[in-house]
Amino acid sequence: MVYATRRFEFSSSHRYWRDDWSPEENERVFGKCTSRYGHGHNYTLDVTITGALDPRTGMVMNMTELKAIVNQVLEEFDHKHLNEDTPYFKTQLPTTENLVRVLWRLIAARLPAEARLARLRLYEMADLWAEYDGADETTFARAYTFSAAHRLHAPALSDEENRAIYGKCNNPNGHGHNYTVEVSVGGPVDPETGMVIDLTALDRTVRELLDQLDFRHLDREVAAFADQPSTAENIVVYLWNELAPRLEGRLRHLKLWETRKNVFEYAGPTGASEHR
Ligand SMILES: [Zn+2]
Ligand SMILES: [Zn+2]
Structure with missing residues (x-):
């Protein structure tokens, strides 16, 4: 088609x-x-x-x-x-x-x-x-931003391997990004509010999570990245795992921009990407 x-x-x-x-x-x-x-x-x-x-x-x-x-x-x-x-x-x-x-x-x-x-x-x-x-389902999405420092460094690899794989991103002093994450939720539209999800509650839930990353060093200040590299792939999976249970079965898709050129999507362990 x-x-x-x-x-x-x-x-x-x-x-x-x-x-x-x-x-x-x-x-x-x-x-x-x-x-x-x-x-x-x-x-x-x-x-x-x-x-x-x-x-x-x-x-x-x-x-x-x-x-x-x-x-x-x-x-x-x-x-x-x-x-x-x-x-x-x-x-x-x-x-x-x-x-x-x-x-x-x-x-x-x-x-x-x-x-x-x-x-x-x-x-x-x-x-x-x-x-x-x-x-039946309508999808609603909103994008949020956070800014964070990080260093790509895998504990499972030698220093030499880390340098070879991650290149500039392995700089021991770190570097940072303005991340944008698009959160898509889906479900029936509530006839009272006209919304798939209470927007104020969605904002609060997502912001609460992102505030733990915003203006932080991901590897040094966020427990989830203490022992796994803070790649955008790991970040988008982390965000999914944290958000899915808090959004009462409504989370459908996450899209994470690390830079304007690098984009990562995740729809849960069994979900398919939209490819749009
Ligand atoms: Zn980076
Ligand atoms: Zn309006």
């Missing part, structure tokens, strides 16, 4: 607020998103379609046609207040998870028979997105 993706952009405002909750409860769950007059985002939508290739055109569908269909759908959302100006968020909140599912319904219904909507990924911000593929 060939998958074809086209990117779209639109700008909208919205507000998270439940009238049936107290102001305190709204504030606790939705934080700054409760702001009275709304706030806004530049949304980025990646639309992925699949289907048999037309032997004459060599395409699943004409991308110009896809562009026209999706832009027509987005007309209703672009430069609008999602709660006030669209009919979709009268009984559910305009969270990224709910919005991606609304867009799925609208776009899927308009595609020609030869194309099938395979995936929608909606970025509310560069570090926050939701993804939907028509199944």
